Amino acid sequence: MSVRIGDLARVAGVSVRALRYYEEEGLVRPSRAENGYRCFEERDVEVVRQIRGLIEAGLPTRIIRDVLPYLDGPGELMPEVPCEHMLDEVAAHRDALERRIRCLTRNRDALNAYLDAAVRRSA
Amino acid sequence: MSVRIGDLARVAGVSVRALRYYEEEGLVRPSRAENGYRCFEERDVEVVRQIRGLIEAGLPTRIIRDVLPYLDGPGELMPEVPCEHMLDEVAAHRDALERRIRCLTRNRDALNAYLDAAVRRSA
DNA sequence: TAAAACCCTCACGCAAGCGTCATGGTCAAG
DNA sequence: CTTGACCATGACGCTTGCGTGAGGGTTTTA
Numbered sequence: 001m002s003v004r005i006g007d008l009a010r011v012a013g014v015s016v017r018a019l020r021y022y023e024e025e026g027l028v029r030p031s032r033a034e035n036g037y038r039c040f041e042e043r044d045v046e047v048v049r050q051i052r053g054l055i056e057a058g059l060p061t062r063i064i065r066d067v068l069p070y071l072d073g074p075g076e077l078m079p080e081v082p083c084e085h086m087l088d089e090v091a092a093h094r095d096a097l098e099r100r101i102r103c104l105t106r107n108r109d110a111l112n113a114y115l116d117a118a119v120r121r122s123a
Numbered sequence: 124m125s126v127r128i129g130d131l132a133r134v135a136g137v138s139v140r141a142l143r144y145y146e147e148e149g150l151v152r153p154s155r156a157e158n159g160y161r162c163f164e165e166r167d168v169e170v171v172r173q174i175r176g177l178i179e180a181g182l183p184t185r186i187i188r189d190v191l192p193y194l195d196g197p198g199e200l201m202p203e204v205p206c207e208h209m210l211d212e213v214a215a216h217r218d219a220l221e222r223r224i225r226c227l228t229r230n231r232d233a234l235n236a237y238l239d240a241a242v243r244r245s246a
Numbered sequence: 247t248a249a250a251a252c253c254c255t256c257a258c259g260c261a262a263g264c265g266t267c268a269t270g271g272t273c274a275a276g
Numbered sequence: 277c278t279t280g281a282c283c284a285t286g287a288c289g290c291t292t293g294c295g296t297g298a299g300g301g302t303t304t305t306a
Contacts, residue, residue, distance in 0.1 A: 006282060016283090021264060035272060037283055053226035058181025060262075070237040071230060087241055094234040101227045103176035104220050107194060111217040114193040118210055129252065139253090144294060158302060160253055183292070 002031070002039035012048040019048070025061040027051050027068065057100065067093050125154070125162035135171040142171070148184040150174050150191060180223065190216050 009016045022028050023038070028047060030038040050071060054064045070090060132139045145151045146161070151170060153161040173194060177187045193213060 004282080005284095015264075017264060017266085020284090025263095035283080036285095037272085050230075053223075054230060055263080056181055057223045057227050058179055067230070067234060071233045087238065090234055091238060094231055094238065097227050097231040097234065100176075100180045101224060101231060104180050104224050104227070107173075107177065107190070108217055108220040108224060110194045111190060111213055111220065115210065115214060115217065127252080138294075140294060140296085143254095148293090158253080159255090160302085178293080 002033070003042060003044065005030075005038050005040065008040045008044060008048065012045050012052070014048060014052060022048070022051060022061075026065050027061060063093060066090075125156070126165060126167065128153075128161050128163065131163045131167060131171065135168050135175070137171060137175060145171070145174060145184075149188050150184060186216060189213075 003011075005016050005019055009019055012019075019028070019038075023030060028040070028044055028051075030040045030044070033039055047068070050068070051064060055061070067090065126134075128139050128142055132142055135142075142151070142161075142163075146153060151163070151167055151174075153163045153167070156162055170191075173191070174187060178184070190213065
């Protein structure tokens with residue numbers, strides 16, 4: 001029923017060590033079997049992919065830990081009484097993402113322009 | 124006429140140490156005065172901002188060094204005879220940026236959805 | 247002309263995100 | 277019942293992107 005760490009690593013495309021690290025950082029919270037083995041869930045596959053994407057995008061784990069609870073879909077399980085302070089933090093994260101997206105988009109467009117020009121020249 | 128490292132640091136919003144590091148990594152190539160001081164150009168302000176954005180977006184300096192020459196605008200100063208291999212590398216960088224952008228966009232949208240829901244609930 | 251304020255080059259230090267043993271329990275297969 | 281494939285917990289190592297002196301010239305300011 002439960003997914004073991006090796007299986008999750010293979011399916012999600014990360015190392016076993018990385019998964020243990022993510023647990024240390026509080027990004028995933030597997031339960032434990034009687035023998036001490038970590039028990040992951042099916043949904044952790046997507047969670048880990050999400051984590052990978054965010055880490056590759058440059059977000060530190062402590063921020064990922066903060067925003068991960070809000071990324072389960074459109075407000076499915078929202079924390080009770082979201083206090084102002086937390087909302088501000090989430091909004092700040094959103095703004096940071098916005099800036100990163102704009103920066104990356106500009107650079108992607110520039111690379112595309114370069115590639116286009118190179119192709120036209122070789123034609 | 125030339126910009127000194129301290130001025131550039133203030134204007135571009137980075138540390139002097141960071142600028143020296145960028146030079147070590149080949150991201151900027153200031154000339155030198157007779158006294159050994161680094162001579163930056165006005166345009167380096169924007170270059171450094173560009174670099175900062177890419178680093179914050181998670182790109183390692185060696186990749187930034189690779190793509191930076193192609194980000195000066197739409198193919199203004201294109202390297203002579205861009206070999207296939209290099210074009211492939213640039214395209215790969217572009218694809219990596221694309222993936223990052225999609226990941227960040229998904230997460231930004233999720234955060235927005237969360238924030239919207241929170242606001243509606245408090246209303 | 248002397249203190250401030252910059253600049254230079256080493257060079258060590260540090261946090262993040264794992265890689266990589268070392269050492270040892272667990273469990274299905276032969 | 278032993279071999280091999282997994283699992284666990286330390287714990288040290290490495291890379292990246294700088295921070296932070298140490299030690300010593302230069303240039304502007306008082």
